[in-house]
Amino acid sequence: MKYIDEFQDPALAARLLDDIRASVTRPWALMEVCGGQTHSIIRHGIDQLLPDEVELIHGPGCPVCVTPLEVIDKALAIASRPEVVFCSFGDMLRVPGTGRDLFQVRSEGGDVRVVYSPLDALRIAEENPDREVVFFGIGFETTAPPNAMTVHQARRRGIRNFSLLVSHVRVPPAIEAIMQSPDCRVQGFLAAGHVCSVMGTHEYPALAERFRVPIVVTGFEPLDILEGVRRTVRQLERGEHRVDNAYPRAVRDEGNPAARAMLDDVFEVADRAWRGIGVIPDSGWRLAARYRDYDAEHRFQVGDIATLEPAECRSGEVLQGLLKPHECEAFGTTCTPRTPLGATMVSSEGACAAYYLYRRLDLPAANAAAADREASSVV
C-alpha cells in the first residue's frame, strides 16, 4: 500500500481524493485506456487510495501487450535473415513469440539493434546500403506519426533498403469494441492524454453519445489521474456523458494537425488483430498502397505466417478488464516477468507485470522476495 505523502503534491492529492469521496454515492467502474496510466495507478496505489465505490479497470493501452503473437513471429522470421538489420524499441526484445524472442534471435547471430527513434533506423539504412534495414513499427497514435515520417523520408531521400513491419493500433475502435462486448462493465473512460496530443478529441464525442459514457482525456502522472477520476465520477453522478479534457496543458482539441496529415498520407485504416482480443474492425493502420514498397511483410513475404495464441494465458480477459491479473491461475507461479506466458507480463506497462512488480502482497510468499528484487531492478 502506498501513502498519499509520496505524491508530488500531497495536499492537492488529498483535496482531489476528498472531492471524489464527497461526490460518490454508488459504485462506478472506470477504465484507464493507456498502459502508462495503468503503470502509474498500480505503482502509486491510486486504486487503493480511491473510495471503494470507484473501481479502475485496466484497459488494452499497452502497445507491446496487444501486438499479436503472429506479428512477433513475423518479426522473428525477418530478424533471422542474414541480410537483415532488425531495429526495434527496447520494449519488444523480450516479448515471447512462439518459442523464442528477439533476444534469442540475436544470440543465434541475428543482427538485432535497439534504437531510440525510427529515424535512427533510417540512418542505419543509409550507412549500410548493402543491408536490408527493417524497423518494427508498433504502437498507438503516438508512435505512428514518427514511423509515418520515417517512411515518408525514406521515400523522399530515395533510401530503398529500409522497410517497416507495421502493427499500429488506434484507440477509438478499441473503446467501441469494449463497449460492445456483452460482458462490458465499463461506465466511464480515462482517455490516453498523449494519444489525444496527436489526434485531438474529435473522435470521442460520437462514442460518448452512442454508449452514453463520459470520456475524460487524462494525463498519466498521479495527480493527473486523480483529476481524471474526479471529473469522470462527477459526470457519472450527474448522469452526464461528455468528452472532457482534463489534460489541457498537453492536449488541444485539434491535436497536432501536421502529424495527422502525415498519418493520412502514409497510412490507411485497416482491421487489426489485438493480442488476446482478436480482430477489431478498422482498429489500426497499414501502409497506404503508394508506400507498399516499404512494407516489410510484403518485401520479405511473411504474409502467410499464422499463429494461434496459447490457451492458458488469459491476457485477453485482462486486456478487456474482465479479469484482474492476480485472478489468473498462472500469475506469479508459472508466469512471471522472467518467464512470461503473455505479453501483459513482459512490459512494465502491462497489467500483469504492473501487479507483479508493485502488488507484492498478493503473491505467494515465496515469490514476493523475487518480485521485490525485480521491481528494484526493472525500474
Added chain:
Amino acid sequence: MCLAVPGRVLGVEERDGTRMATVDFGGVVKEVCLEYLPDLEVGEYAIVHVGFALQRLDEESARRTLELFENLGMLQEEFGDPWEQAARAGGEDLAREVRR
C-alpha cells in the same frame, strides 16, 4: 517506448531537408525531429515521443514532470541501455548474453 518525456530545445538546425533539434531531457541530450512542431524555438519545451516533438508544453509543467520522472527513475528507464534493462528483467542468463 510508451513514455513521452518533456524536453527543452537547446538548438535547431536543418539536416537532410528535415528540421531537427538538440533537446535536453533533464541532463540527457538527444536529437529530436521538429517536423511536427516546426515553429518550436530554442528555450521552449515540448513533449517528445521516440525522437519526435509532438506538442508544446509550458516550462512550469515540463519541469515538474521531469522532476517526477527523475525521482521515479523513469528517465533512466527511457534513456538507459535497453539491452541491459531487458536482461535485468529477464534474469542472469540474459545478462550474460548481453555482456557477450
